[in-house]
Amino acid sequence: MIPDKNNKYPLEHYHKLCFLKNIIQNKNIVVGEYTYYDDDEDITNFEKNVKYHFDFIGDKLIIGKFCMIASGVSFIMNGANHKMDGVSAYPFYIFGGDWADSAPAATDTPYKGDTVVGNDVWIGTNVTIMPGIKIGDGAIIASKSVVTKDVAPYAVVGGNPACLIKMRFSEKIVNRLLELKWWNWDIQKITSNIHALTQNISLTDLNNFK
Numbered sequence: 001m002i003p004d005k006n007n008k009y010p011l012e013h014y015h016k017l018c019f020l021k022n023i024i025q026n027k028n029i030v031v032g033e034y035t036y037y038d039d040d041e042d043i044t045n046f047e048k049n050v051k052y053h054f055d056f057i058g059d060k061l062i063i064g065k066f067c068m069i070a071s072g073v074s075f076i077m078n079g080a081n082h083k084m085d086g087v088s089a090y091p092f093y094i095f096g097g098d099w100a101d102s103a104p105a106a107t108d109t110p111y112k113g114d115t116v117v118g119n120d121v122w123i124g125t126n127v128t129i130m131p132g133i134k135i136g137d138g139a140i141i142a143s144k145s146v147v148t149k150d151v152a153p154y155a156v157v158g159g160n161p162a163c164l165i166k167m168r169f170s171e172k173i174v175n176r177l178l179e180l181k182w183w184n185w186d187i188q189k190i191t192s193n194i195h196a197l198t199q200n201i202s203l204t205d206l207n208n209f210k
Helices: 097-102 171-180 187-192 203-207
Strands: 017-019 029-031 036-038 061-063 074-076 115-117 155-158 163-167
Touching: 171 203
Parallel strands: 029 061, 061 115
Antiparallel strands: 017 036, 155 163
């Protein structure tokens, strides 16, 4: 009785939580298996909350496997950036006419690259993630945080701007978890190790995983 990764609504009779990859329409949003999105209103809000994500810019939002994304999470993409080294940051050119030839070159506007969320990441309610941020495996982002810089694997961060609150585990355990990459195991192996994966276990126990 393993949940079907291809099921849009994995919880029977509850349509405010979805396995996210099954609803994504934008080719520049890539989501791993079993990552879920839970929305207070409508799961279609997810793509609405990926802001300023223009095809002509080409940046991607990449989210790993087994992530937990709460309602109201927003991803600000590179299309939100303005040229900032002129006297004014106002985008005159977008209104056309005599202002059209003031358009900046692509290299003149800040570009932070793809936004990448690792595996087994928990993102709390109403978090905002800025362009080009990299969030490491196993990280936790507290509710209402604004993430303006990269987040280390297994870090807990919160605030505006988000700052480190604590590390979830010791450095040795983090390194072992990053070696194990349990999210890449086949689903039968994950299922047979569910109890171990949901307990606080020692480095010795982790080393016994095969």
